[in-house]
Amino acid sequence: MVGKHIELFLVDGEPGGITTANVSGWTGHVLAGPRTALTRLLARDEAHRNGVYLLLGEDPESIDSTRCYIGRTEDFSMRFRQHDRKKDWWDRAVLISSKEDSFNEGHWGYLEARLVDIARRAERSSLPDNLQTPQLRKLSEAQISDVEAFLDQIHGILPVLGVHVLRTATGPEPEDRSDPVLSPVFTLVVPRRGVEARARVIGEEFVMLAGSHVVGAWNAAGRSEQTRRAYDSYRARHAKLVADGSIVVEGAIGVLTRDVPFTSPSTAGAVATGAACNGRRSWKTDGMAYGDWENRDLAVDQPSAPSPIAGGL
Incomplete structure (x- = not known):
């Protein structure tokens, strides 16, 4: 690159x-x-x-x-x-x-x-x-x-300059998965809700890919005021995607018709699953959670502590 x-x-x-x-x-x-x-x-x-x-x-x-x-x-x-x-x-x-x-x-x-x-x-x-x-x-x-x-x-x-109106995402998985700059494709699967979503990191955005299966309706309700506000935001985002045709609802399942960018994997996961989601744990690639992939370069061996001198000082 x-x-x-x-x-x-x-x-x-x-x-x-x-x-x-x-x-x-x-x-x-x-x-x-x-x-x-x-x-x-x-x-x-x-x-x-x-x-x-x-x-x-x-x-x-x-x-x-x-x-x-x-x-x-x-x-x-x-x-x-x-x-x-x-x-x-x-x-x-x-x-x-x-x-x-x-x-x-x-x-x-x-x-x-x-x-x-x-x-x-x-x-x-x-x-x-x-x-x-x-x-x-x-x-x-x-x-x-x-x-x-x-x-x-x-x-x-x-x-x-913070202007993203021309920005498009490319969905296909990169051929060279060894390239440290390119993101692999992450999956999030919740069988009981019919959720089977795919996503990639492109630039600073987490992009859910066209063809992903998500919930057809967002109906979760929170108990605390803070949770309700967060859920209202997720519900509004899901509804907006349905309204503009980005999500086509087929029964209880929604299908993404195009690549959709999100600011974080947790927001993408919440919109996909219809509930709060820890995206760093839920999105996975080859068995590795997104958070582990993100921190892959930080997993370095730490130097072991020096052995105490026999007999002390």
């Missing part, structure tokens, strides 16, 4: 403010910031270039509770002033441009279409303002290669 050097600069000196992101040798440039800093954001030189952009806000009904709009413009500054008047839901913007103005309108049009298509297929955010996927612009074979290489860098940068 090849590493990637991404240079982040916190313009305001603190997380959550205006941030720039660059990759060594890449012609692209990413500028991100909150809506509260829009005036300063649009005063920057990068805001007067051609490019594509993402507007991000909240949507409790989407998988990642994110609403997104993807657009293209010849001048971010002018376009965003229009959005500021017409779109009041977004609270964060990401502007993607080229430092050398090496892309023309056709390049950016192609990239916009690709971004919208990927975001739709990822199904991690809602895109109510992108009613139709833009048509791909006609580019030469060489130009398409350039844009796709540019897009590969965007895929790597956006998650570092």
Whole structure:
């Protein structure tokens, strides 16, 4: 696996403010910031270039509770002033441009279409303002290669900025299971509930894989107030996955129609089994619990204590 050097600069000196992101040798440039800093954001030189952009806000009904709009413009500054008047839901913007103005309108049009298509297929955010996927612009074979290489860098940068709308998971188990970076496939089986789920670690996310069998309904009830709140959260997550088609219910069983990311194995396990779950113990691969796999590199022999000197001191 090849590493990637991404240079982040916190313009305001603190997380959550205006941030720039660059990759060594890449012609692209990413500028991100909150809506509260829009005036300063649009005063920057990068805001007067051609490019594509993402507007991000909240949507409790989407998988990642994110609403997104993807657009293209010849001048971010002018376009965003229009959005500021017409779109009041977004609270964060990401502007993607080229430092050398090496892309023309056709390049950016192609990239916009690709971004919208990927975001739709990822199904991690809602895109109510992108009613139709833009048509791909006609580019030469060489130009398409350039844009796709540019897009590969965007895929790597956006998650570092906390933007996951383009992020997709790959379900197949890796062929090289000896690679210490790659995760094996973990299984969680509860025969009496018809649960037979599979998952992998991808990046910092625990991804339950398409085809997994989970409970068709989440009906557990907790006794304490803290437990009830936790159960309400699991129930809501399960219901959201059913509502958007990520889980198709067939009788008492639910079947995942796509790979679904979770923040932890315990949350994934709870949604799958319909009850609280210690994911570090319940998910297993080749008989090894997830927690043991996670700590596999920590299991080193400790030096034995020195023997006491005969007779003492």
